[in-house]
Amino acid sequence: MSDILHRIATRTTSADGVYxxxxxxxxxxxxxxxxxxxxxxxxxxxxxxxxxxxFSLKVLELVPGELVRWEVVEGPEEWVGTTVNWKLEQSGDYTVVLFEHLGWKEPVEFMYHCSTKWASYLLSLKSLVETGTGAPSPHDVMISDWH
Known part of the structure; x- marks a missing residue:
């Protein structure tokens, strides 16, 4: 199994906005x-x-200010059955987001694409929390012919 992992820190003294x-x-x-x-x-x-x-994701777990867990129940074959976890930690004036997209069967080319897209969306999340404006699809950065 293969996983996508990312980390960002948002300038906020409470995880409430990220949550x-x-x-x-x-x-x-x-x-x-x-x-x-x-x-x-x-x-x-x-x-x-x-x-x-x-994609359609089922909400598995919610711990306010700490954790959000989803399971992919519909979407591309490579995504179905994987889980997406958002772990939130407070560190001074920042909320740290530890992101995990777990359970890929193998690191196919589509996984590389999705890792880059997740990174761009995490920056969009950071922008939304810090400035009030994100860059969601269809206003996101296009990185390939897969969008």
Whole structure:
């Protein structure tokens, strides 16, 4: 199995803003994709749609200010069954986000693409939390013909 791992730190003295951006439809639409629908409680499914397709993620675990866990239940074959974890830690004037996209069967070329896209979306999340404006799809950085 292979995993995608990233770390960012947002300048905020509380993890509340980051947690809200990860656990509300408006928050998610503010940094990942404008086309976000569904419900965000434990057991609910959130739908994320992009120009080339999309994903549906089931909410597995929510610990306010600390952890958000999703399981991919619909999307590209490489994503289905993987989990996405957001671990939040406070460090002085920063909220550190430890991001994990776990359980890829193998490091195929699409995984490389997704790792880069996740990095760009994490910077969008950082921007949303710090400035109030993110760069969600379709306003994100296009990195390849896969978008």
């Amino acid at each position: 809200e951006a990860l656990t509300t439809i408006d928050g998610l639409a503010g940094w990942w994709t404008k086309d976000t629908t569904g419900k965000t409680g434990i057991g609910d499914v959130i739908e994320f749609r992009f120009p080339p397709g999309g």
